Amino acid sequence: MMKSDIILAGVGGQGILSIAAAIGMAALEDNLFLKQAEVHGMSQRGGAVQSHLRLSNEDVASDLIPMGKADLILSVEPMEALRYVPWLSKDGWLVTNTASFVNISNYPDRETILGEIRKMPRHVTIDADKIAEEIGSSRSSNIVMLGAASRFIPLSVGNFHEGIRKIFGKKGEDIIKINIIAFEAGRTACEQYLDK
């Protein structure tokens, strides 16, 4: 049985729903079953947001991932990645952006956060904001993170490209192209991180 339970984490407005939609579309290419629980409403105003995304080749029961069962935490913000560690399975991966989103006065010290992340047995840290800037599309850092986490999601690169094409389709070919570049840059950065 193939299943992939993913927690997407970030701050309202950082584009985690676009990541979820891209994975969802990529999964549909393989006719997988999926459930994806989103956060709408009050928390979207700069608050902590999360989405539970469950892919399987069999029917998915619960919309929420049970604690201790997530195969992947994909976070676009480092402190937000840590908020969901009770959901991570023993063999699960934590893949996070290292660029902080500081909109609270008691935001912890950056190095302390990264230290906690490094305590996780399986983790990847990427400066997605920097990579997105380098490729000339600072708004694509969420898709850089999708690229980085993609090797822990059992779907093909072609499917991910198709997913990106579908969710950005309305915005034109240029936007699709830059997001595919962002995806590939993230995937490469992850491989480099793991090689180190």
Place this chain on the structure above:
Amino acid sequence: MQKYLFLGDEAIAQAAIDAGLSGIYAYPGTPSTEIMEYVQSSGEAAEKSIHRQWSANEKTAMESALGMSYAGKRTMVCMKHVGLNVAADPFMNSAITGINGGLLVVVADDPSMHSSQNEQDSRYYGKFAMIPVLEPSNQQEAYDLVHYGFDLSEKHKVPVMLRITTRLSHSRSGVQSREKKNQNILNLPSDLKQFILLPAIARVRYKGLLNSQSAFIESSEKDGNNLFIPGSNRKLGIIACGLAYNYYLENKIASDLNYPVVKINQYPIPFELIQKIASTTDELLILEEGYPLVEESLRGFFDQPYTIHGRLDGFLPRDGELNPNIVATALKIAQPDFPNVPGIVASRPPAFCKGCSHADVYTSLNQALDLYSKGRVFSDIGCYTLGALAPFDSINSCVDMGASITMAKGASDAGLSPVVAVIGDSTFTHSGMTGLLDCVVESTPITIIISDNSTTGMTGGQKSSATGRIGEICKGIGVLPEHIVSVIPLKKNHEEMVKVIKNELEYNGVSVIIAERECIQTAARRHREIKVEPVKNK
């Protein structure tokens, strides 16, 4: 027939379109908002001329839907759970009038209060009104139960409630659509006195509703929405309502459970099915999202003592949303120790967007009130409720739509002076106008700030019925024109705003300060759309 990837809300919207909907009525409210939004953005709904404008509030929405049903058409009214409080009067009475065209009342509850001020369970309203209630467990059932619900409504000539919760509203999954139905033709009720609830008629209609109860129960028992699922382990029987069934299923698969189950998707409670499971199992565990409605009913049901577990005996928490882990604990499945969230992780509450006009309003209000003791600002439901949080700490109440003005009035009547009400534009036209009339009638000393961002902001920027009308409305209600003052909430206007607020605080009568600046989210969206326009036209 088509395969879609739908939020629960979207599944309900598409199902209604496919089932021959002629009009949807709603006021935005998380987690129900996306139902109307889907219909508004549907090309098919436009082609079919389905009515799809927001209403001023849930009461006007419910009444409009009842009128459309009177005219023989299928109609749906959507709201969040607390919206049903606003619509409770027409809702309760619609059960007595009955319907003509199929009428579906969709209510989205918010257990755990993700975006709400309480977690009331709308199934009680369904029971209170004595109408059938449908409760899907997944997106496909949500789609299917809309079709069934319209048929059921027209079969029994009553409104039918469809109850969902946040988790289903905002969770996406695959949905298979069905064959599309045409809209009903315009067709008035055969008895033109059906909707006149004069006591003599109402008594007859009420007896009719009471007589229909056995037919509602029969539909619950026989129509296939409530299922008995046999199981070999008879130590425990599971009664799982709506979404809670998924959490049982999750544990059943993970821990290889095999208890008999009654899956409930329709009320009145199917007591025959419950007798069946009770007679073959030692104990019962009731899983339901929301209040212990089924559990309470069953505890008084059996002639002999019978062990029932649920929210009332501590097997499940008394409040809050269920999840797979909570249900696992109730099923006595041992849970490992999960890693803790590191102590350094700080909570990140929602906050005003950068550049939000409400923030400028509170900065000025705080300074204007500096001279006075704390505790005189009554606020309302919307983004501006975030003025309760640091660094503003500006407000002292948030209770229900419109309560800012009337609570401030009551405090003023008690002798508190000055008093301030802060209310948004959409909330003002939802339920603030009548309270303003109360103030005008008594010349209450009150300063009302209408923080007008020209949208319904907290729910994502829906059209506000108030836009462009607030000044005229206040004048029409009778506020003196010299005490209707407009300001533009910007940092550069801070000193002027402080002065205006101070002046009005000193006035011994009704003042309205309209602080108008467009929501920066909707403004940004508008600018993006303008930029994209030329490309679209190519």
